[in-house]
Structure formats: C-alpha cells, structure tokens
Amino acid sequence: MKRRISIGLAVVLLAAVVAAIVFGSGGDEGTPADQAQVVRGVGGSEKAAFFADPRVGEAFGKHGLRVEFDAAGSRQIATAVDLGPYDFAFPSSRPAAQRIAVDKKVTKSYTPFRSPMAVATFAPIADLLTAQGAVHKGLGEYQVLDVAKYLELTATGTRWDQLPGNTAYPVRKNVLITTTDPRDSNSAAMYLALTSYVLNGNAVVSTPDAEAKVLPTAAKLFIDQGYTQNSSEGPFEDYLAAGMGKAPLVFIYESQFLDRQLRGDGSIRPDMRLLYPQPTLLSEHTLVPLKGNGDRVGELLTTDPGLKRLAAEFGFRTDDPKTFLDVVAGKKLNAPADLLAQADVPSYETLERLLTEIARHYR
Amino acid sequence: MKRAIATALAVAALVAGCSSDGEQPPVNPAEPGRLRVLAGSELADLKPVLDQAAQATGVQVEFTFTGTIEGAEILASGKADGRFDAVWFSSNRYPQALPEAARRLGTQTKIATSPVVLGLSRAKATELGWADKPVTWTDIAQAAADKKFSYGMTDPSASNSGFSALVGVASALAGTGSAISATEISAVTPRLKGFFAAQTMRAGSSGWLSEAYQRRATGEDPGAEVDGLINYESVLLSLNAGGKLPEPLTLVYPSDGVVTADYPLTALKDAPEHVRADHRKLTDYLREPDAQREIMSRTHRRPAVPTVELTKDFTAQTLVELPFPATEQAFDALLMAYFDEIRRPSRTVYVLDVSGSMDGERITSLRGALVGLTGANNDLVGRYRRFHGREEVTFIPFSDQPQQPISFSVPESNPQGELDRIKSAAEGLDSSGGTAIYTSLDRAYQLLQAQPDDGRFTSIVLMTDGENNSGQDYADFERAQANRDERLKGVPVFTVLFGEGNKGEMENVARRTGGKVFDARDTDLQHVFREIRGYQ
Numbered sequence: 027m028k029r030r031i032s033i034g035l036a037v038v039l040l041a042a043v044v045a046a047i048v049f050g051s052g053g054d055e056g057t058p059a060d061q062a063q064v065v066r067g068v069g070g071s072e073k074a075a076f077f078a079d080p081r082v083g084e085a086f087g088k089h090g091l092r093v094e095f096d097a098a099g100s101r102q103i104a105t106a107v108d109l110g111p112y113d114f115a116f117p118s119s120r121p122a123a124q125r126i127a128v129d130k131k132v133t134k135s136y137t138p139f140r141s142p143m144a145v146a147t148f149a150p151i152a153d154l155l156t157a158q159g160a161v162h163k164g165l166g167e168y169q170v171l172d173v174a175k176y177l178e179l180t181a182t183g184t185r186w187d188q189l190p191g192n193t194a195y196p197v198r199k200n201v202l203i204t205t206t207d208p209r210d211s212n213s214a215a216m217y218l219a220l221t222s223y224v225l226n227g228n229a230v231v232s233t234p235d236a237e238a239k240v241l242p243t244a245a246k247l248f249i250d251q252g253y254t255q256n257s258s259e260g261p262f263e264d265y266l267a268a269g270m271g272k273a274p275l276v277f278i279y280e281s282q283f284l285d286r287q288l289r290g291d292g293s294i295r296p297d298m299r300l301l302y303p304q305p306t307l308l309s310e311h312t313l314v315p316l317k318g319n320g321d322r323v324g325e326l327l328t329t330d331p332g333l334k335r336l337a338a339e340f341g342f343r344t345d346d347p348k349t350f351l352d353v354v355a356g357k358k359l360n361a362p363a364d365l366l367a368q369a370d371v372p373s374y375e376t377l378e379r380l381l382t383e384i385a386r387h388y389r
Numbered sequence: 390m391k392r393a394i395a396t397a398l399a400v401a402a403l404v405a406g407c408s409s410d411g412e413q414p415p416v417n418p419a420e421p422g423r424l425r426v427l428a429g430s431e432l433a434d435l436k437p438v439l440d441q442a443a444q445a446t447g448v449q450v451e452f453t454f455t456g457t458i459e460g461a462e463i464l465a466s467g468k469a470d471g472r473f474d475a476v477w478f479s480s481n482r483y484p485q486a487l488p489e490a491a492r493r494l495g496t497q498t499k500i501a502t503s504p505v506v507l508g509l510s511r512a513k514a515t516e517l518g519w520a521d522k523p524v525t526w527t528d529i530a531q532a533a534a535d536k537k538f539s540y541g542m543t544d545p546s547a548s549n550s551g552f553s554a555l556v557g558v559a560s561a562l563a564g565t566g567s568a569i570s571a572t573e574i575s576a577v578t579p580r581l582k583g584f585f586a587a588q589t590m591r592a593g594s595s596g597w598l599s600e601a602y603q604r605r606a607t608g609e610d611p612g613a614e615v616d617g618l619i620n621y622e623s624v625l626l627s628l629n630a631g632g633k634l635p636e637p638l639t640l641v642y643p644s645d646g647v648v649t650a651d652y653p654l655t656a657l658k659d660a661p662e663h664v665r666a667d668h669r670k671l672t673d674y675l676r677e678p679d680a681q682r683e684i685m686s687r688t689h690r691r692p693a694v695p696t697v698e699l700t701k702d703f704t705a706q707t708l709v710e711l712p713f714p715a716t717e718q719a720f721d722a723l724l725m726a727y728f729d730e731i732r733r734p735s736r737t738v739y740v741l742d743v744s745g746s747m748d749g750e751r752i753t754s755l756r757g758a759l760v761g762l763t764g765a766n767n768d769l770v771g772r773y774r775r776f777h778g779r780e781e782v783t784f785i786p787f788s789d790q791p792q793q794p795i796s797f798s799v800p801e802s803n804p805q806g807e808l809d810r811i812k813s814a815a816e817g818l819d820s821s822g823g824t825a826i827y828t829s830l831d832r833a834y835q836l837l838q839a840q841p842d843d844g845r846f847t848s849i850v851l852m853t854d855g856e857n858n859s860g861q862d863y864a865d866f867e868r869a870q871a872n873r874d875e876r877l878k879g880v881p882v883f884t885v886l887f888g889e890g891n892k893g894e895m896e897n898v899a900r901r902t903g904g905k906v907f908d909a910r911d912t913d914l915q916h917v918f919r920e921i922r923g924y925q
Contacts, residue, residue: 096665097496107658185566197709198645200566207485252568253482253713256497263499264651264710266695272649272710293695388716389488 062092065319068107069116070212071097071259072279073139073311076340085332091319099256100212101381104129114320116313118212118258118279121374123312132314136324138334139311139342141279142365143216145171145203145301146262148270150194152299158189164302167360171301173224176203180247186274195274200250203275204264208248209385210256212309215377217277218244220307222380223369228305230370237380245384258282266293279309280361284341287359302362305369311342419474421663423449424671427469428477429549430454431595431621432652434688438680446670456593456923457483457549462769465489474664475657479503479549479621479650486717495658496665498672501681501690504647504708505553508625508638509617510606513538515639523644526561527580534583538616541590541598546724546773547923550595553648554619558584559723560711561645568712571722581731588733590615591846593923597905599624606634610903611870612879621650626689626702642704646711651693729778729801735925736781736845738833742853742887744788747820751854751888758915759784759815762922763808774922776811778804781845783836784814787829788822789859794836826853828860830898831869834877848881848925850918851898852909854888863894870901878902883921885909 065086067077076082077095086093098107100117104125109115115126123135147155152169155161160175179201187196208214222231225240248254255261262282265273283300286293315321327333334344338353347363354361371377417425432452443449453473455463461484463469464476470493476484481497484490507529514520517532532538543551560569562577562584569577590605592598602618604610618625622640629637654675656668674680681692685700692699714720739759743752764775776782778801786792795814799807833849857863870878881904884895888910899906905924909917 111662183566198561198564198566199709199712202567249715250567251712251715253485253715256485256494260497260499263693263695267691267693268502268649268710269707271646271707291696388486389718 062087062090063319064092064094065113065323066094066096066111067114067116067313067320067323068096068098068103068109068112069313070100070118070311071257072118072141072213072282073097073116073340074259075285076337076342079336079340082333082336085330085336086323086326089322089326089330091322091326093323097257097259099206099210101215102210102256109316112316112320113318114313114315114323116311118309118311119216119371120310120312121215121371121377122212123314124374125378126314130314130316132316134315134321134324136313136315136328137310138313138324138327138344139281139337140344141281141309141311141342142302142362143213143220143307143309144278144280144283145303146265146276146278146283147274147299147301149297149299151270151274152301154186154189154192154195157191161301164304164362166362168362169299169301170304173220173303173305176201177221177224177243180250181243183250195270197271197274201275202247202250203277204251204261204273205248205254205277206258206261207254207256208381209388211258213258213277213279214248214254215381216307216309216371217247218380218384219371219377220303220305220369221247222372223305223307228369231372231376231380237376237383241380241383244380245387248384249387279341281341281343284354284359284361285339288339288341288353288357290357302365306365307369307371308365417451419471419661419663421667422447423451424475424664424667425451425473426453426475426477426654427460427463427473428452428454429457429460429479431479431550431624432477433596434627435684437687438675438683441683442671442674442680446674448667448671450671456547457552458546458773459770460484461487461490464493465769469493469657470659473657474660475655475668477652477654479652480553481653481655482713482715483549483552483720486715486720493658495656495660496668497653497655498668498676499693500652500654500672500675501684501688501693502649502651503621503623503690504642504649505550505557505619506622506625506643506647507540507617507619507641508628509538509540509641510636511639512636513616514641519641520639524641525645526558526584526643527564527645529641529643530558530562530580530584533585533587534580536587539587539589539613540617540619541592541602541615542588542619543592543595543598544923545727546770547593547920548595549650550598550620550624553650555723555727556713556720557643557646557648557711560713561643564645566712568714569719569723570714571716571719574719574722574726578726578730581727585727585732586844589613590618591924593920595620595624599628601903603628603631603633604903606636611901612881612903613875622691622703623689630689630702640704642706642708644706644709646709648711648713649708652690724773728773733844733846734779734781735777736783736837736840736847737925738783738785738794738836738849740791740829740833740849740851741784741786741818742788742824742826742855743786743792743818743820744824744855745821746824746855746888752818752820754914755852756815756818758913758918759818760812761915762918763812763815764805765812770919774919776804776808778802782811783833785829785832785836786818787825787832788820790825791829791832794832823859824853824855824857825860826851826857826894827862827866830866830882831861834869834873834880837877837880842876846925848883848904849902850883850885850921850925851895852885852887853890853895856889856891857894863897866898867901881905881924883907883924885914885917885921887914 074097100122164170205217206214222240265276313324338350465487545551545555681697780799783796882902886908
C-alpha cells in the first residue's frame, strides 16, 4: 500500500513538473506565476484582502512580482515581529513606519494609501448619540461623531441604560468605543492620537505637561474596555458578524467599511452606519522598503494606475482623489470628498511614550 | 490515483490522531502540510471538517489537547517553541494577558463563535418563569442562592467555559459597565457565593461535563439529578440535537451579557517558514461559506464570517457581550477568590496504594504528585490546583489493609501551616505489603458516612498500581454500592490507573459512581493528580 502511494505521488509530481515546463515556456505576457519573483511584506490586517485579491496579484505579475503579505498589528511590526524575512513593511500610519525606518536605518518610504479613521455603528446607536448631541449630520451625506461630546459621556462613565429615553439599547455597559489593543495595533494608536488631541484642547500633544494632562483620561478609554484584540480586522468582524450586542461602536479605518460596501457582499446591512469623527484623523499607510524588491512594490503602488484603482476599490484613498470618488460614486455610495478640521498625529516619540504609559496598566 | 492518495491522506490523518498532554513532546517533527496545533479539547468535534480541509488544502491538523491556563502556561514557558506551529483555544483572552505568552502569538484568525450560557431542563426553566422572558445574571445568582435550581460547570482554571462563566457572572454582578478589576471583586464575592452554592457538578472539561450531565439525566449515573449546565451554546445545542436527554434543555441567554468564545486559529510567531502559508490555506478554507455552514451544522458553533446567515437553531435575541478583563492580575484575583472563598468547599478522600509493588520510583512519584498539590510548585497551574482554603483532605494509605486515615482542614486564610502538614504526610508515605483495594475504598465511604452533610463538594480519589489481593473484592464493592444511601451513592470516585492497575475494574468503579478514570500509566502522576483537581 505504502509503496503504491509513493509511486503514485511520484507520478503526480512528475506530471506537475511537466505541466510547469509546458505552461512556463508559452507565456509572453508578463511573467508566469511560478517564475515571478516573490516579494514578502508584512502589515496591518486591513490591507490583507487587497494583497490577496487575484487582480492585485495579476497587476504585480505584469511587473514580474508575486507579493506575499502577512497580517500583523502595525505596532507589533514596529516592535515585536522579526522583519528578517520581509522585503517591505507596510504599517498603517506614519509614526509606526517612522519607527521601523529608524530601527532599520531606511530613509525611503512611500505613502500610497490614506484612510480617515471612522466609527462603525448601527442606526439605533447613532440615534441615541444624536439625542445626546454627540452625533450630527456632516457637510455631505454622512454623519459626524463629535469627539468632545463623546468624551463628556465617557468621562462620567455613562452606561447605555442610563441614557434618557433609551429603549433601543438599554444595555448595562459603558458608552465606549471598541478599539484594538493599544500595545499592538495602529488603529488603537490612532484613537489615542485623536482623543489626546481633543483632550488637549484641540492641540497636538507635544509637551510633557500635555502628556501628563491627557494620560489618565486617555488610558481609561482603553482600560475600561478590558480585553481588546490585536488587529483591526478583529473588532470590525465582530461588528459585522456579532452585531450591536457585542460591538455597538468600533473604531476602524474608513477603508474597512467602504471595502465591504464596495464588495456588495451583504455584510453591510441597512442599519449599519459609518460615523466620521470630528475632528477627523488621517491614517497614512506607509510602506517601508527593507530589501530586494520591497522598493519596487512601494513604487508600483504609488505610480501604477491599475493598482491605484484597485486600491480605491478596496476603499483606500490614494493621491488620485478622482479615482476614489468615481469608484465610490459608481456604487452609489457616499464618502466625504474633503475632510476638514483634521487632528494631527503626535510625533512618534510622544505617541510611543503615551502608549508605553498606557501599556503599564495591563501589567 | 488521486482518489487513492486522498484516501491515504485521510487515513494518515486518522492514524496521526491526537495525544492528550501538552507537556509531552509531540511525535512528529515540523513538516509542510502538517500543522501541529496545541488546542482546547472541545475542538475534537471539528475533526470531520478538518479531514475535509486536509483533502482540499493538503494541510493536516495534528492536535495536542490541553486546558486554557495550561495552554497559556505552556506558551509562556517556551515549552511550545519548536513543538507546535499554532495554538487554537476557544479564545486568546487568557494567553493575551500573559506577556510571555502574548508575544508568541502570531496571526490570529477566528473560525467560529459560541457564547457561554445557561441551559436548564425545560420543566425547570418553565417553573422559574425563564422560558420566554429576559433573565439577568442577577436573577440567576439570586435563584441559585435560594437553591431554586442546581447546575454543573467546569473548573475555571481548567476549562474556558468555566473561566468565561466566572468572569461573566462577576462582571455582570459588579454591573459597573466596564471590565471588572481586581479591586472590585471583593464587593461581589457574597453574591458570587450565592451563585455557586447551586453548583452540584464540577468537571475539568466541557465535554466530560455534558456527557456526565446526560448520564445523570438518564439515570445511568448515580447521584441527584442536575437541573442545568453552564456551557457553550454549541455544547448545549449538541446535547439537544443528540436526542438522548429525557427532556431538552432550554437555553437562557442572560440579557445583561455573555462571554463568547471565538476560536482563533493562531499561528505562532516563531513557527517554521511553511507554517505561514499552511495557516493561511487552512483558515481561508475554514472561513469559506460552505465550511462555515458545515461547522455550524455539525458542531452548533456560530459562523465567524459575517456573510453566513445563522440557521433557525440559534436564538434571534441580540447577545450583549460583557467586557472581559485584560490583565493577569484581575484573572488571578478572581480565580483565587473563587477557590479560597467563593465556591462550595470540597471534601476529598485520597485512597492511596502503598503496597510493596509501589517501591522505588512509583512511591517517589506518588509523594511528588501529592506534594505538588500543596503549593510547592508555584507555577501558574500549580497555583490554582493546590489544596485551597476551607478544603478538607483525607489520606487513606493502604496495603494489606487501610491505614488510619489522616485528615487535614485547610483554613481560609494563612493556609501554609496546614499545607506543610499535608506535605510532610505525603513525604512520609512508605510502601510494603499487599493490595486491599476494596476494603480500603469501603473505609473511605465509612469515613464520609460519619461526616455531617454540610454541603461540601465530596469526592474520592482511588489510586492503585496493581490487582486487588486482600480483603473485599470488586463484587463486594458493587453490592455495597447498590446499598449505599443516596448521598454516598452520588459521591464520584476518580480512579487513577497506575503501573499494573486493573483497567476494567477501575473503569467500572468510575462508571458505577459517576466518576472518571484517569490513566497515569504513560503520563506523569503529578499531571494526573492536578487534572483530577478540576473535578473536585
């Protein structure tokens, strides 16, 4: 039996080799998949679907590349992941990229994608927060979360069941946005950047005094959540699959929500809403080439029109706003064309210090 | 030909099977196409789905089963490094709280979900008025304190369902709306005591608990009937679907919240190169809608993927998720309070074979195993499995006949003195003479008979390494068991197979008493004694 199998296997393997030779010799358009050079990258989970898409694979294939992408928390990439095997790192923000670039002594970087941070929620929750004055209509067909008003609610530890007239969601849990783990993930760091900016009187935190002033309140926004997941797809998937009971408010990249809407796979149900925080905060997905063809990937993502269009289809904004807006409008969806009143992200040293302080509460 | 290979692969998957001890090295080295996974034992029910996955993806899963805290500790200690490619627990909440374990976790991909809820016999649920109205954990804790129903639950230090339930009920009772912290636990301790007063069944694993519940319900096991179970929704729905329960369970989803397992298949960060691709292939397959539906229909777990609709087997109720603490400090405070103050105290009699055949390595191993329960090993698992405050422990060493029982009573605070006494008694065990198993077991029953019925959680451990050759025999035990009063009949005997112990008889003793047999012939006796603690 064993012998028969091994002979059988050998035959199959041989057939595979023959097939590879036959198909390998024929192609003259681009490079066949098995001859393409493999480029390995690591980055935030919100970009995994983009790199896994066959059309993206094809676009890189035309340039003789095959990109293999691993998902990891952006801060994990900067601090914990062994970058040895990777040709590029693609964290979701400038500070995280900056840290990698400094560690690896890389001076070059690309910022092909941008995403405003957003809050995914449900119509009944948005209505409740509207009644509290924390949500209102934006300049276009979108809703805005007033971060200062939201922070007033969290400052007093308000529970959902304490909101007057709340029959839609009378739950004995704090009004609190679900984030990822601030020790691992960039989206949590962006939440910290945003809330610290507002807590500091709409000014970026840049002095030790300001750090000390915002820390206790900012830390509580994470600690009160308890356990958090380490990658941004985690809580967003809970939002989609488990719904309002588990995740009434989730801090995400706009692209995560738009990607699902653009796919039209039914995962965004009619009662789901996307709120744009006011002020808003832009996360700049920044690619740091580490070796080999990593640089080519960064260059192609920033220059290749086909890849830019595909990026837009995954909900990312590129340096070509028209493509993004066309893609969105083409699916009869709404996304703000311009985002005003943007908060700044603190320097990466400041952000790291704040995150380190918050991490102490988890020990 | 292809078919022959597929079949051969499937056979290999079966043969590879699963070992049951995370402490032991796995037999197989790393190899592409094989994912060596340290996993929670309840995932064994995914085997048919994983066999299909192996055929479709060429990636086979090789399970080694362990408990929640053991698993996290194996990770944190570095003992998983190089031996496992991935971990797959019902949730990563616990390992994530241990920095040394957390830093070893790589890509996590959720495969299914299942909340921990209360299942009650339909009659009891109706009697309590819980069948079709919202019920909170506060209602449940109050009814439990008033002994209006009884339930079984797993040990929170051994199994994730028990751990989730403990954290869930504590958070809900604290009612602060945020994750419970170490300092808030003492405030809810009295109400938690009430909640746990109604617990009449304990177990080290969710699977055993549901089987034992079923055996009690059908009258196959002795002991008073239990009204319900706290377990995964998936386990409770599977029990109902099995059709063996005399009365189906009504599932009660507390309206103030549940804790949900999300089964993240997690690659280890330092796993060999090929693991990344294998992990992705397998998780991609398992998250395809068809595989998700297969998991849902076979195992009654909910899909992890948003586009797959729930079948009508699941409640339409919106499940509120309770915030879960994130720190080891909070977990530890809660677990220690649970063992030392909250749960019903235990009374345990150890009937221990010290016959001549135990000479040498065996008696050393027995001494070590008992000493290990006195807090001498302050590793994480040892910390929770030691004898706890308020416990009564009795040793009956035996050879030709039972020796004089030695009893200990561990005080609620400052237990060290009594633990030291237990330790020196264990160290003083000496071996010689014959093997009077059943006379000695009978002595344990006499001892328990003489104790007041003070609501303690009572059980017997019977450890022997050979055949009975003195005093009463197995038939005498059966006769005596048939004539025991209800209270003693329901005392489970956990038998430990060691050396040349009689497997058939030990299995029978366990079965007749609603206990369980533990095989220590190929594993460390200390490991087995610790495992049994989850049932005491």
